[in-house]
Amino acid sequence: MSEKLNIVLFGPPGAGKGTQSAFLIDRYGLMHLSTGDLLRAEIHAETDLGKAARELMDAGELVADHIVIGMIRNKMEANLDAKGFIFDGFPRTRAQAEALDGMLNAKSEPITCMLALEVPEEELVKRLLGRGATSGRSDDQDEGVIRKRINEYEEKTAPLKEYYASQGKYKGIDGVGSIEDITSRLVEAIG
Ligand code: B4P
Secondary structure (H helix, E strand, O other): OOOOEEEEEEOOOOOOHHHHHHHHHHHHOOEEEEHHHHHHHHHHOOOHHHHHHHHHHHOOOOOOHHHHHHHHHHHHHOOOOOOEEEEEOOOOOHHHHHHHHHHHHHOOOOOOEEEEEEOOHHHHHHHHHHHHHHHOOHHHOOHHHHHHHHHHHHHHHOOHHHHHHOOOOEEEEEOOOOHHHHHHHHHHHHO
């Protein structure tokens, strides 16, 4: 059995996945794989993939499974020596979760746990509008788009809690409070 720590950091948009990943990668020496960051890099580089992704992201919709699965596969294959991975914003659909299990199980390095940050909708909207006011992220500017992202999460992504619970890997974490307190809760859950 593998000793690698492979964490799915999970939660609705604005739950603090990116924020908390920054602390966990330092503490555990893990490689951070954020599909949101990878997609924004494609947008920035003005690739064809980036142009297609931008339209969907600005509409608050998910990007196609085969695109994000391909991006994750490439990054994992380029980093075979990593001590483990934090998957941030991935998987977001059952097809993505099954593809990830396939990739990891083939190497006998399965997901260790899913840490699911729980934050009420109104707090999410407040955080994302706050970030939109300072970061220039186009998908954080419009409350309608933010609520659409939250709906997409509820419909397509939240059911993955069951997927990981059935493997005994789901851990719910209260995502409201100071950033430091939430980091402590995550560290305790990792054990
Ligand atoms: P992502 O980039 O994954 O972003 P996110 O879900 O919006 O945010 P995250 O939860 O990381 O929030 P953060 O820590 O930054 O996705 C963007 C889009 O990309 C998706 O809508 C989709 O279109 C596409 N996409 C990405 N992955 C995909 C996939 N696998 N499949 C299909 N499509 C995909 O925190 C947000 C804000 O809250 C920040 O301003 C932060 O400072 C603040 N904050 C954090 N913790 C806080 C706390 N404890 N208290 C108060 N504020 C806090």
